[in-house]
Amino acid sequence: MDAGTSSRPAVDASHRRALRYLAQRPPLVVALIMLVALLALVITEGLQPTAQRTVNGFVSGSYFALGAVGLTLVYGTLKLVNFAHGDFLTFGAYIAFLFSVSVGLPLIVAAAIAVAATALLGVGTERVMWRPMRERKAGLLQLLLMTIGLAFVLRNSIQFVAGTQPRTLDVDVESSVAFLGLRIGRTELIVVAIGFAVLVGIAMMLRSTSLGKQMRALSDDFDLASVTGIDTDRIVTVTWIFAAGSAGLAGVLYTSAIGTLTPNIGFFLLLSLFAAVILGGIGNAYGALAGGLIIGLAQEWSTLLVDARWKVAVGFIVLILVLIVRPQGLFGRERTV
Amino acid sequence: MSVLAVTFDAFTNVEFWIGVGVLAGAYAIFALGLQLNVGYTGIVNFGQAGFMAIGAYAMGILVVDHGVSFWLALPLATLIAMAAGVLIGLPALRLRSDYFAIVTIAFAEMIRYTAQNARELTGGNQGLLGFDDDWVEFSIEVQDSLASVGLGDQFLLPLLLAVWTTLLVLTVLLRRVTNSPWGRVLRAIREDEDAARALGKNVFAYKLQSLAIAAGVGAISGYFLVLNLAFINPQQFEPLVTFLGYAVLVLGGLASYVGVIIGAVILWTLLEATRFIDLPLSAEKVASLRFIIVGLILILLMAFRPQGILGKKEEMVLGD
Numbered sequence: 223m224d225a226g227t228s229s230r231p232a233v234d235a236s237h238r239r240a241l242r243y244l245a246q247r248p249p250l251v252v253a254l255i256m257l258v259a260l261l262a263l264v265i266t267e268g269l270q271p272t273a274q275r276t277v278n279g280f281v282s283g284s285y286f287a288l289g290a291v292g293l294t295l296v297y298g299t300l301k302l303v304n305f306a307h308g309d310f311l312t313f314g315a316y317i318a319f320l321f322s323v324s325v326g327l328p329l330i331v332a333a334a335i336a337v338a339a340t341a342l343l344g345v346g347t348e349r350v351m352w353r354p355m356r357e358r359k360a361g362l363l364q365l366l367l368m369t370i371g372l373a374f375v376l377r378n379s380i381q382f383v384a385g386t387q388p389r390t391l392d393v394d395v396e397s398s399v400a401f402l403g404l405r406i407g408r409t410e411l412i413v414v415a416i417g418f419a420v421l422v423g424i425a426m427m428l429r430s431t432s433l434g435k436q437m438r439a440l441s442d443d444f445d446l447a448s449v450t451g452i453d454t455d456r457i458v459t460v461t462w463i464f465a466a467g468s469a470g471l472a473g474v475l476y477t478s479a480i481g482t483l484t485p486n487i488g489f490f491l492l493l494s495l496f497a498a499v500i501l502g503g504i505g506n507a508y509g510a511l512a513g514g515l516i517i518g519l520a521q522e523w524s525t526l527l528v529d530a531r532w533k534v535a536v537g538f539i540v541l542i543l544v545l546i547v548r549p550q551g552l553f554g555r556e557r558t559v
Numbered sequence: 560m561s562v563l564a565v566t567f568d569a570f571t572n573v574e575f576w577i578g579v580g581v582l583a584g585a586y587a588i589f590a591l592g593l594q595l596n597v598g599y600t601g602i603v604n605f606g607q608a609g610f611m612a613i614g615a616y617a618m619g620i621l622v623v624d625h626g627v628s629f630w631l632a633l634p635l636a637t638l639i640a641m642a643a644g645v646l647i648g649l650p651a652l653r654l655r656s657d658y659f660a661i662v663t664i665a666f667a668e669m670i671r672y673t674a675q676n677a678r679e680l681t682g683g684n685q686g687l688l689g690f691d692d693d694w695v696e697f698s699i700e701v702q703d704s705l706a707s708v709g710l711g712d713q714f715l716l717p718l719l720l721a722v723w724t725t726l727l728v729l730t731v732l733l734r735r736v737t738n739s740p741w742g743r744v745l746r747a748i749r750e751d752e753d754a755a756r757a758l759g760k761n762v763f764a765y766k767l768q769s770l771a772i773a774a775g776v777g778a779i780s781g782y783f784l785v786l787n788l789a790f791i792n793p794q795q796f797e798p799l800v801t802f803l804g805y806a807v808l809v810l811g812g813l814a815s816y817v818g819v820i821i822g823a824v825i826l827w828t829l830l831e832a833t834r835f836i837d838l839p840l841s842a843e844k845v846a847s848l849r850f851i852i853v854g855l856i857l858i859l860l861m862a863f864r865p866q867g868i869l870g871k872k873e874e875m876v877l878g879d
Contacts, residue, residue, distance in 0.1 A: 303657045355862065362656055363603055364861045367809060370802050371861070374854025382847035489798075493668055496661050504658075531676050538669040545662055546650045 267526045275522040283518025284417025288472035290498035290510035292465030298441030298505030305369040308492030309376040314340040314470025315477040333474045344466025381485040388482045413475045497541035503551030584722035585783040587823035590807040592776035598814040600769040601749030603660045607777045609667025612796035614640040614778020622690040629693035644774030648767045674793040686792030812870025
């Protein structure tokens with residue numbers, strides 16, 4: 223009996239324990255992967271470029287997360303895969319454009335109107351389409367195709383009124399702030415600040431308020447929530463207000479960051495939003511927030527390694543990888559897959 | 560008043576109807592594949608435009624870069640598209656159907672981005688040209704022999720005949736396949752996956768076969784669409800194509816191959832004939848209006864007649 227053979231099982235056991243510990247904590251694993259990726263990029267590509275892309279990643283992560291949180295809330299609560307969600311972003315952006323450029327109001331006021339209008343649109347679709355269809359016990363494909371129909375109607379109505387030519391929002395996309403050798407656009411800084419403030423607000427609302435808890439309960443198990451006496455109609459309406467309102471804001475923030483808008487921006491963003499939602503675990507609001515940030519960072523980091531035109535494909539690759547490795551996402555549970 | 564004056568020339572214009580016929584035929588083939596998946600197997604394939612793109616680009620690249628004959632490239636490219644169906648199906652078919660829908664659309668978009676950005680291979684947004692010499696030669700021969708019976712002056716007539724012949728052959732084949740014992744298993748899976756599994760059927764393998772066949776059928780529809788334009792570019796494979804395919808599918812009705820043909824003819828007549836309605840609007844606005852109408856059709860059909868025109872309500876499993 224020498225010491226070497228007797229200690230080996232102990233080492234194996236501790237390895238196994240460590241692996242099991244990690245397997246039960248996918249968010250930790252992802253955080254570690256992100257950290258390793260970040261370090262690898264810093265070493266191979268240099269600190270300054272990596273830090274700059276990280277800043278950019280937080281900018282796009284903020285509107286991805288905002289867009290994704292609404293998509294996931296609606297899915298969780300109503301089991302509705304809303305292909306029109308991207309066009310809610312477009313709608314918000316164009317309302318902001320209408321009131322800021324055409325009417326001449328300050329952008330911040332126009333943005334508030336846009337959020338309200340998009341929230342109203344969301345509630346409107348709930349009343350006219352989704353509630354009657356729920357009462358009829360419509361199936362998955364029926365609802366899916368209705369959201370696609372709605373997407374067609376929204377996008378082409380916007381196109382009918384505003385035309386396909388790119389519109390320019392009256393924002394300053396030129397001037398930028400520099401700190402520690404990193405540059406961030408003045409407008410982008412405001413975008414990130416507003417985006418994160420609202421995200422933290424939504425997260426806190428979901429975590430601490432009675433309303434947020436009821437929303438999460440409904441998202442978790444609709445029938446169970448309704449037998450415990452939650453006023454489901456009211457919570458569904460509130461969910462739509464939040465989901466569509468945050469989509470409208472995401473649309474305004476996105477177009478403010480890049481300065482131009484076309485009727486296709488929402489659909490263009492939609493698949494990145496789906497990637498964020500599935501990464502975080504479909505139906506899980508915190509997951510969508512984390513997923514949005516991760517997709518934003520992954521897309522921007524990728525530009526250090528490959529041409530920026532592949533950026534969008536990174537989201538799809540993440541999406542497909544997650545579904546192969548861990549289809550329930552970071553925060554999702556097995557049964558939901 | 561010229562507010563709603565319809566120029567009836569449109570309805571007597573042979574060229575116009577041949578154009579509509581080619582598009583309707585190609586989309587009917589496209590939707591035949593969807594019908595096998597959605598209507599008969601109950602898998603919600605949203606990546607059909609991606610399979611179409613793989614088929615079309617594989618064919619184009621084989622002909623242009625590798626000197627393969629056009630006629631040989633067609634079956635080869637179809638096999639490649641079917642292999643892609645298996646490849647994407649292996650991970651994705653294990654997922655629940657709403658995940659499957661999202662993954663397949665992401666897959667199709669990835670194919671389109673690749674086509675757009677891998678410029679050395681696909682020509683990027685410039686497109687791929689010169690794959691159709693053999694076809695044009697053949698088409699002219701057909702046109703000449705049609706001329707001898709007095710049908711010679713329509714350039715697209717041979718393509719129209721090819722599309723509709725293919726459509727009819729595929730419809731007959733798919734009907735036979737779905738009426739076979741194999742097809743009955745597909746329908747059993749659609750009705751109740753667990754029951755089919757309990758009977759000892761390998762549900763996953765059947766779904767994979769269904770997806771692979773649909774991918775091949777999607778590729779075939781793509782050949783006609785690219786021949787119609789004489790070039791291949793990424794814009795031909797936008798998700799819009801898949802969505803229009805679904806509009807064709809639900810218009811005609813689920814679980815009916817003939818319905819698909821009717822749906823395609825109705826949709827394309829509607830889309831194209833509106834060009835001739837003399838609205839006091841710009842072409843761009845009319846285009847938007849057309850897709851608003853398509854959207855409304857989808858919404859209203861799903862709300863009030865989800866089984867479509869020919870679909871059978873008892874054959875419709877739209878739930879999860």
